Amino acid sequence: MKEAEVTPTTVTETSGKTVAKGLSMDDRPTDRQCTIAQPITCTGIGLHSGLTTTVRLVPAPNDTGRTFIRTDLPNTPAIPAKVANVQQTVLSTELITETAQGKAQVRTVEHLLAALLGLGVDNVHIEIDGGEVPLLDGSAQDWATAIASVGITIQTAPRPQWELTEPLWVRQGDAFVAALPAPELRFSYGIDFDVPAIGNQWHSWSPSQTAFIQEIAPARTFGLAHQIEHLQSAGLIKGGSLDNALVCSQAGWLNPPLRFSNEPVRHKLLDLVGDLSLVGHLPTAHYLAYKASHHLHTQLAQQLATIVNPG
């Protein structure tokens, strides 16, 4: 694979009221909405486009949610991070909105969105000067660390609490994603790959028990060597390299060491958290996925959104 240069730079800026610095989601009151205490800027290469973009996260008011803003386009169109705006889910999750000037899109949103949910950020403006969020090291670690370092401001509006009363699920072949009624939020994931270094892996994570920043955020994107060659020859994953994705062949990992023995399934769990965050305020439930994809994740998010935002 071609080596690409990825040099994430994380800069924190100016003033803001830091109420809770470096805390995990459940070290804070869960009944109030939160935003970041200060802006955060980060630059890097997009996995699919290979182009460099800069993202600036800016604190946002109560009840505004997470909104991408394309600063490079005329009239800086806003693209709310809502499942209704999901356009494409091949290899990554893409959002798109219609504006008076035409369509505005942003791609590979899932790792940043997972970090926002994992660190408890309800409201934020995500200014971006291009069409794809930087991949950074292939995980959500830089996003999570940057958010934790500037801290969180607890806002005045209540955070809506939803409890799931009936199971929901979507299935494709033997792959599925389900939401099961549960007393607290939990995500569980299983994968099964026909390569010995990955094989059958499971992981379960509850925000109330372990911190996202330690257990989930560091898990990197992974791929199979023969599939990657095929994707690259098709002009896809132009920004992919051994610096931002774990690559596996039948003989083993091309670029060890792993950060966790089950790093691949933890990364799938990270993707699930990011995709389900497109619901908005996620109902309390146990989310369980097996061999799923961005497509199935966002299909379940669509069903959940009709419960959370009926009509």
Ligand SMILES: [Zn+2]
């Ligand atoms: Zn991913």
